[in-house]
Amino acid sequence: MTNEFYIQLALNKAWEYQGLTYPNPAVAAVVTLDGKILAIEAHKKAGTSHAEVLALISAYETLSGSKVDFDPLNAELSHNFLLTLPKNFFSKCSIYVTLEPCSHKGKTPSCATLLSKLQLTNVIIGIKDPIVGHDGGISIVAKGLLPPTITIGVLEEECQALLEPFMIWQNRAFVLFKLAQTSNGRIGGGYLSSKSSLRHVHKLRDACSSMLIGGNTVRVDRPTLDCRFIEADAPKIIIYSKEDNFDRDIPLFKVENREVEVVDNLDFLDKPSLILVEGGEGMLKALQKKIDWMLIYQIPKLSTHQLSYNTTMNLAFLHTxxxxxxxxxxxxxxGH
Amino acid sequence: MTNEFYIQLALNKAWEYQGLTYPNPAVAAVVTLDGKILAIEAHKKAGTSHAEVLALISAYETLSGSKVDFDPLNAELSHNFLLTLPKNFFSKCSIYVTLEPCSHKGKTPSCATLLSKLQLTNVIIGIKDPIVGHDGGISIVAKGLLPPTITIGVLEEECQALLEPFMIWQNRAFVLFKLAQTSNGRIGGGYLSSKSSLRHVHKLRDACSSMLIGGNTVRVDRPTLDCRFIEADAPKIIIYSKEDNFDRDIPLFKVENREVEVVDNLDFLDKPSLILVEGGEGMLKALQKKIDWMLIYQIPKLSTHQLSYNTTMNLAFLHTxxxxxxxxxxxxxxGH
Structure with a gap:
């Protein structure tokens, strides 16, 4: 199969964790041996092992037939373990990564340094790290003792789309507008989504910098907006409202250790962050010029519910x- | 990787030809060698090579590094060619097929007989052929000189969903309601879909038994409903209307070699066939109890267009x- 085939497998895996890796980018990696797929893994959460490391640990487990006796999400232990393997352990393997391996030690050791020591046959990269100061990973890999053949730029446009939130939140807020609707575009009417969708929303709430909601949502829907389906702390809430006249006795204000801020302007969007917006038509229209991405949970039904989004917006579908x-x-x- | 992984690859490929293979089922196959993927191919059109044959020809081309000098869609030539290969050519290969290989010679030779002679290592089947008289393919494969290891029932539910239209059109009309809408469920407003979507609609029109439209569509939209984007003949049109008072000078009636029938009842749906419905809200409501599947082309925009489908219907998403x-x-x- 082509390089594109394996990078596409990695892309599909990485999208499962889009947004959840904040402030890190969504990245995934595939490890193969003579064309046989040994592992497909994605980075899951900032501070834990990167995609390359998880894929190499998983490939080790496939090849050796035994499980490692530590948590592969622990980057330090995983790096150290991989470096104790015989020099030729991965020497017939190829690794496909959606993004250039990281060049410097941050919360976790450098993946480029690791790859420069493992002597793989091929390293195939979707896209070079476009952030100045983050690049150079490939040069490090190429300076290994027995450097792999390196290929850069496979499904580059798709890998760039995957990376877009990360690029934006370097400099300002990345604004993700989330909504749930029926297949004919109707909203409202209580819980629309499946348990699995709700858990995913709660993971996004847990990962984001703040959730942004409108004053009307607070007054009319009186939501709690916590992360109870995944047992995580409730996110910070920013209420965008001209007036601060909210009933402090509603559930939203009663969640323990939860910060709630009421703002009458959008200046906070200048700050690097991941802002998850949950709102109705009013919020969509008020915020429209600021929205980067839409995340639509589409429900398998047509309904006659009257609520819908009556606005004009041009989109590009990125992943389903x-x-x-x-x-x-x-x-x-x-085009906005 | 697991059997499920390879069958899923086959499923994704088969869905590309859903409906287009009428009256045959949508089927796809993957061939691997020591876990390495050599080929992923789908059946494309009735009367041409089945998925297994196309995948084996493609696997031959991958392994030999040379192209065959005939059209692989020609089933007779492809079968004969595969049988001239050395007996052990595929002996380390596995084949994954979404449906049990056909047991008897129809328009094309039997795939089960072919597989019984090729001496593969493994044959993995998504689902047994549920049609009485069509089954028995696996028994034939198992009776080969050096029979493969056979596994049956991988992603069975998904393979059954893929097969559903085929099962239905054995006994009555399979009714596929097609519509194009914006992401917020608005319809109308001229051409909504991309060239690629339009070509796909025209392929479905070419493959179906008849297209079904409502009298109002004829009177108001005055459509042509041909297959000009793929240079195929226009499909037969059935107009469902209480009255036959149509202006015979509109384009619909002027397409060469096109049959148009006006009916005031739905009795024709009792006949085994693939009926492609293109209509608006009126047709959706009139036909709702008869609709098997919906095919929604969703356009990447929100719009304020007033037309929408104001009805209640429960769906299960099958493929995107x-x-x-x-x-x-x-x-x-x-639930209807």
């Missing part, structure tokens, strides 16, 4: 996946 | 794919 019985559709706003 | 800039969403109507 089944989430239990629902569809999850990621799209970018274009 | 990007079609150029659009999404193509296949779903089954449930």
């Amino acid at each position: 996946a089944k989430k239990d019985i629902d569809l999850m559709i990621w799209s970018r706003q274009i | 794919a990007k079609k150029d800039i659009d999404l193509m969403i296949w779903s089954r109507q449930i």
Whole structure:
């Protein structure tokens, strides 16, 4: 199969964790031996092992037929373990990564340094790290004792789309507008989504810098907006409202250790962050010029519910996946 | 990787030809060698090579590094060619097929007989052929000189969903309701879909038994409903209307060699066939109890267009794919 085939497998895996890796990028890696796929793994959460490391540990487990006796999400232990393997352990393997391996030690050791020591046959990269100061990973890999053949630029546009939130939140807020709707575009009417979709929303709430909601949502829906389905702390809430006249006795204000801020302007969007917006038509219209991406959970039904989004917006579909019985559709706003 | 992984690759490929293989089922096959993927191929059109044959020819080309000098879609030539290969040519290969290989010679030679002679290591089947008289393919494969290890029932539910139209059109009409809408469920407003979506619609029109439209569509939209984007003949049109008062000078009636029938009842749906419905809200409501599947082409925009489908219907999403800039969403109507 082509390089594109393996990078596409990695892309599909990486999208499962889009947004959840904040402030890190979504990245995934595939390890093969003579064309046989040994591992497909994605980076899951900042501070834990990168995609390359998880894929190499998983490839080790496939090849050796035994499980490692530590948590592969622990980057330090995983790096150290991989470096104790015989020099030729991965020497017939190839690794496909959606993004250039990291060049410097941050919260976890450098993947480029690791790859420069493992003497793989091929390293195939979707896209070079476009952030100045983050690049150079490939040069490090190439300076290994027995450097692999290196290929750069496979499904580059798709890998760039995967990376877009990360690029944006370097400099300002990345604004992700999330909504749930029926297949004929109706919203509201209580819980629309499946348990699996709800858990995913709660993971995004847990990963984001803040959630942004409108004053009307607070007054009318009186939501709690916590992360109870995944047992994580509730995210910080920013309420965008001209007036601060909210009933402090509603559940939103009663969640332990939860910060709630009421703002009458959008200046906070200048700050590097991941902002998850949950709102209705009013919020969509008020925020429209600021929305980077839409995440639509589409429910498998047509309904006669009257609520819908009556606005004009041009999108580009980026990725779609089944989430239990629902569809999850990621799209970018274009031309705004 | 697991059997499920390879069958899923086959499923994704087969869905590209859903409906287009009428009256045959949509089927795809993957051939591997020591876990390395050599070929992923789908059956494309009735009367041409089945998925197994196309995948084996493609695997031959991958292994030998040379192209065959005939059209692989020609089933007779392909079968004969595969039987001239050395007995051990595929002996280390596995084949994954979404459906049990056909047991008897129809328009093309039997795939089960072919597989019984090729001496592969493994034959992995998504689902047994559920049609009485069509089964028995696996028994034939098992009776080969050096029979492969046979595994049956991998992603069975998904393989059954893929097969559903085929099962239905054995006994009555399979009714596929096609529509194009924006991401917020608005319809109308001229050409909504991309060139690639339009070509796909024209392929479905070419493959179906008849297209079904409502009288209002004829009177108001005055469509041509041909297959000009793929240079195929226009499909037979059935107009469902209480009255036959149509202006015979509109383009619909002027297409060469095109049959148009006006009916005031739905009795024709009792006949085994593939009926492609293109209509608006009126047709959707009139036909709702008869609709098996919906095919929604979703356009990457929100719009304020007033037309929408104001009805209640429960669906199950079956498959989604990007079609150029659009999404193509296949779903089954449930609970009707």
